[in-house]
Amino acid sequence: MKILTFIPVLLFTFPLLAQNTGADTAVISRIIREGTDRSGVMQTASYLTDVYGPRLTGSPDYDRAAEWTLNELKRYGLENVKKETFGPFGKGWSLKRFYLHAMEPVSFPVIGVPKAWSPAVKGVQKAEVVWLNVKSREELETYRGKLAGKLVMISDPVELKPGFKPDASRHSDSTLLVLSNADPKGTRNRSTMGQVNPAISVRDKFEFVIAEKALATIEPSRGDDGTVFSMGAYVVQPENVSWDQRIQAYSPGNKTVIPQVVIAAENYNRWVRMIGKGQTIRAEMVLEVSFTEEKDGYNLLAEIPGTDYPEEVVMLGGHFDSWHGGTGATDNASGVAVAMEAMRLLKEAGVRPKRTIRIALWGGEEQGLLGSRGYVKKNLGERLDKAAPWDSIRYQPAGEKFSVYFNMDNGTGKFRGIYMEGNETARPLFRDWLKPFATKGAATLSPLSTGGTDHMAFNAIGLPGFQFIQDPIEYFAKTWHSNMDVYDKLIEDDLKHNSMVMAVFVYQAAMMEGLFPRKPLN
Structure with missing residues (x-):
C-alpha cells in the first residue's frame, strides 16, 4: 500500500520539477520504482562490512574491498571505472x-x-x-x-x-524548524x-x-x-x-x-x-x-557519460575508508552503498544525462579528507593561499566546468533535507527536487554549512558541495568510530530512501540548462 499511495504524489509533483530542469519525469518514476521494489543497497552494505570488514586506509582490507567495489561498478554498466591515486599515504x-x-x-x-x-x-x-x-x-x-x-x-x-x-533519535518537527531558520553564517558541528x-x-x-x-x-x-x-x-x-x-x-x-x-x-x-x-x-x-x-592512497571512480556536455560533471559519493574497531558500517559503508545504489538506479532507469554523472568513493577521509582534497587539487583547482581572499583560487579547465557534488557521511539516518552551505541560489532547486520525497519527511532546507567530511574539499575552492540532513539515530552516541559500527546498526528503509533521493538529485543536476549555481565568494 505504501507504494500505491506514494507514486501518485510523485506523478502529481513531477510537472513542477520539469520547470527547473530537462529531467524526464518517467525516468524519475523508474528510479523510485526500482529503488522501492528491487533495492540492492543492503546487499552492497553487507558485502562491504560483513565480508570485507573494516577498510583502514592503506590496509590490505581496503584493497580487497576496493577490488570488489570496482567489479560491482562495472557490473552495473558504468564506464571509466578505475582507481585514481591522491598521493603518497604511508604504511x-x-x-x-x-x-x-x-x-x-x-x-x-x-x-x-x-x-x-x-x-x-x-x-x-x-x-x-x-x-x-x-x-x-x-x-x-x-x-x-x-x-x-x-x-x-x-x-x-x-x-x-x-x-x-x-x-x-530522529529529527522532530521542532529540530528541523531550528535547522531551517538557522543563521546562514552559522556552522553545524x-x-x-x-x-x-x-x-x-x-x-x-x-x-x-x-x-x-x-x-x-x-x-x-x-x-x-x-x-x-x-x-x-x-x-x-x-x-x-x-x-x-x-x-x-x-x-x-x-x-x-x-x-x-x-x-x-x-x-x-x-x-x-x-x-x-x-x-x-x-x-x-x-x-x-x-x-x-608505504604506497599511494587512492580513490575509486566510475561514471555515466553525459550526452550533450560530457566535460561538465555532476558528482556524488562518500568516503570508502573506515576505522578498524567495527566494520565501518555507519561510517561509512552506508554512504558508499547509497552512492553505489544511486548509480545502479540511474542505469536501471535508462538515464541519458546531459552531463557526466561521476561517483567518487574517497580514501583517507579519516586522516583529514586526503582523498577528496587530493582529487580536487589534482583535477579541479587549488586555493593558492588559504589565508588570502578567494581570488587566490586557480581553477583547472575541469574546475571551470564542474557542476556540483553531493555527499553522504552521517550514519544510517534518513535524509530529511539538505544543508545549503549558505548558497541561497540553491534553494528553489532543492525545494523542487525534494518534492517527490516530502511525504517521506524530506523537505527541510537549512542555510547552515556542515563540516567534517568530503564536500568541504569542494567548498574550499568555491565549488558547490553539499551534505544531506540526516536523522541522527545513534551515530555519535554508539557507532561513530566504535566497535559497534557494524551492519546490524544500519536501517534498511532509511538507506533505500537515501539512495532514491541521491539518484534523483544527481539526475536533476545533470539535466539542468546550465551548471549548478555557485554562491558568491567573499
Whole structure:
C-alpha cells in the first residue's frame, strides 16, 4: 500500500520539477520504482562490512574491498571505472590478533580495541597494570623508574551516568524548524572537544611513558555499555610543529609510537578503583599486527557519460575508508552503498544525462579528507593561499566546468533535507527536487554549512558541495568510530530512501540548462 499511495504524489509533483530542469519525469518514476521494489543497497552494505570488514586506509582490507567495489561498478554498466591515486599515504596496518585479560588478583576479560598503527607486543605479555595518576608535570617524577614493562593507564577515569535519554533519535518537527531558520553564517558541528588541563598535556604523559619504556598505554573509551571508540595511535609531535607538518602514526620511518589500547570505560574505572584500594593488578595481553610498505592512497571512480556536455560533471559519493574497531558500517559503508545504489538506479532507469554523472568513493577521509582534497587539487583547482581572499583560487579547465557534488557521511539516518552551505541560489532547486520525497519527511532546507567530511574539499575552492540532513539515530552516541559500527546498526528503509533521493538529485543536476549555481565568494 505504501507504494500505491506514494507514486501518485510523485506523478502529481513531477510537472513542477520539469520547470527547473530537462529531467524526464518517467525516468524519475523508474528510479523510485526500482529503488522501492528491487533495492540492492543492503546487499552492497553487507558485502562491504560483513565480508570485507573494516577498510583502514592503506590496509590490505581496503584493497580487497576496493577490488570488489570496482567489479560491482562495472557490473552495473558504468564506464571509466578505475582507481585514481591522491598521493603518497604511508604504511598500511592490519590487526591480526588481540586480547587483554585481567589475571590478578581476580580474572576477567577486558573489552578493548588497539589504536590503528599501534605496534605489536612480542608474544604473550604478562605485566603489572599501573595508573599514571598525575595532575601536573612535576608529579610525573614520582613515577620515574617505575613504568618499564608495565601496562600504563594514562588517563583519568570516566564518569558514567544512567542513560535516561535514548541513544537513538530522529529529527522532530521542532529540530528541523531550528535547522531551517538557522543563521546562514552559522556552522553545524559534528562533534566537540573535551576540556584541556593546562598543568599537564597528553603530550607530556606520552613523552614520559615512552621514555620510561612502558609496555603499552591503556586509555578509557568515551562511551559506555562496552562501546569502545578507537582511532589512530597518538604520536608525540615536535614542539610548535604546524598542522600540515605533523608526524602521523602511518608516516614512513616513524618509530616513536608505543603500543596503545582503548578499553571499555567500565573496565578502566574498575581498575582505577582497585588500584586506589591498594590492589596490585596483573594482566595478560596479546597484540599482533602487520604493517605493509608505504604506497599511494587512492580513490575509486566510475561514471555515466553525459550526452550533450560530457566535460561538465555532476558528482556524488562518500568516503570508502573506515576505522578498524567495527566494520565501518555507519561510517561509512552506508554512504558508499547509497552512492553505489544511486548509480545502479540511474542505469536501471535508462538515464541519458546531459552531463557526466561521476561517483567518487574517497580514501583517507579519516586522516583529514586526503582523498577528496587530493582529487580536487589534482583535477579541479587549488586555493593558492588559504589565508588570502578567494581570488587566490586557480581553477583547472575541469574546475571551470564542474557542476556540483553531493555527499553522504552521517550514519544510517534518513535524509530529511539538505544543508545549503549558505548558497541561497540553491534553494528553489532543492525545494523542487525534494518534492517527490516530502511525504517521506524530506523537505527541510537549512542555510547552515556542515563540516567534517568530503564536500568541504569542494567548498574550499568555491565549488558547490553539499551534505544531506540526516536523522541522527545513534551515530555519535554508539557507532561513530566504535566497535559497534557494524551492519546490524544500519536501517534498511532509511538507506533505500537515501539512495532514491541521491539518484534523483544527481539526475536533476545533470539535466539542468546550465551548471549548478555557485554562491558568491567573499
